[in-house]
């Protein structure tokens with residue numbers, strides 16, 4: 552399985568050439584063109600000398616684990632192919648795959664933080680990430696301060712002697728705030744902090760935070776990276792120095808991806824560039840249409856000049872993705888009626904696949920809260936998050952138009 556040339560795409564190649572070829576090697580077992588699904592839980596050693604050579608290599612290279620495998624919880628060749636491809640796409644030295652995006656986040660934070668440490672998190676982010684930091688990490692003596700996205704003064708003011716990690720999504724969820732990466736990298740470096748960017752909404756096609764100096768990039772590969780709404784996975788990308796202890800802890804905590812899922816992810820990644828071009832185009836068209844519609848109160852999309860981070864987004868991003876958040880004029884019920892009148896998107900809590908999805912956060916992710924509690928978290932009842940899929944933008948817009956006409 553191992554090839555003398557595991558990375559067939561030169562790093563200078565354009566995005567889709569890398570997406571198709573990187574990390575796969577030219578010579579594969581059985582002359583197969585595609586990377587095989589290596590469906591095994593264990594890997595064997597020829598004799599004791601072979602085992603000793605493996606153990607010695609592992610001991611001598613603490614920051615760069617051996618390429619051959621030992622046991623399925625520590626790695627698998629199909630998984631390694633995806634990790635190599637992702638590392639190259641994001642411009643990192645290496646990548647690690649996890650069973651979900653949340654597993655990538657929790658394993659990384661549990662590795663980087665110890666009791667007595669402190670971390671800073673930007674507020675507008677995936678609710679489960681915030682819950683993990685504020686209700687789980689705090690139980691183990693980690694201090695957590697949440698600062699509003701875009702408030703760099705508050706971010707710097709929150710830094711104390713025990714602060715070790717700055718964590719932010721970019722773009723954020725659901726208001727698609729874009730982190731001023733050079734500014735945050737400068738703050739982080741001045742205070743000796745690790746900057747982790749959850750880049751799920753951008754993918755390496757639209758944004759590469761490592762190039763700006765971020766230490767680690769996290770993805771929910773469940774979304775655009777796999778691209779077909781049919782698997783769960785997560786990834787962390789960065790240097791081996793930072794990833795080696797995270798890999799060790801992945802082996803302890805066990806959040807790995809099975810080889811078949813890895814294969815589906817590898818297949819999805821080959822079309823990432825093509826799909827993101829379409830998501831970017833569709834997102835821009837839908838956002839522009841919504842902003843011009845009298846029944847829409849406000850649209851949040853970083854590609855629109857009305858977005859507070861439009862200038863930063865234009866500087867840092869190639870495109871702005873397929874998620875468009877907006878508020879419909881009306882209330883909780885009329886917004887639900889609008890969502891119910893849509894015929895193309897499915898009501899579902901994700902994004903990044905071929906099928907458009909729509910959610911009203913007040914009814915989905917923030918259901919158990921009162922209107923006041925939601926507002927305290929910045930979520931209005933009339934907010935809709937529309938995840939544009941790969942359909943034709945004209946059909947999506949016609950569908951939105953007929954649904955808006957009904958409210």
Ligand SMILES: Cc1ncc(COP(=O)(O)O)c(C=O)c1O
Pocket residue numbers: 651652653654677720724749751752770771772773783784785901
């Ligand atoms: C920005 C972001 N990060 C992380 C996650 C968690 O990913 P997963 O559902 O793969 O655990 C999500 C899920 O929606 C997300 O939107």
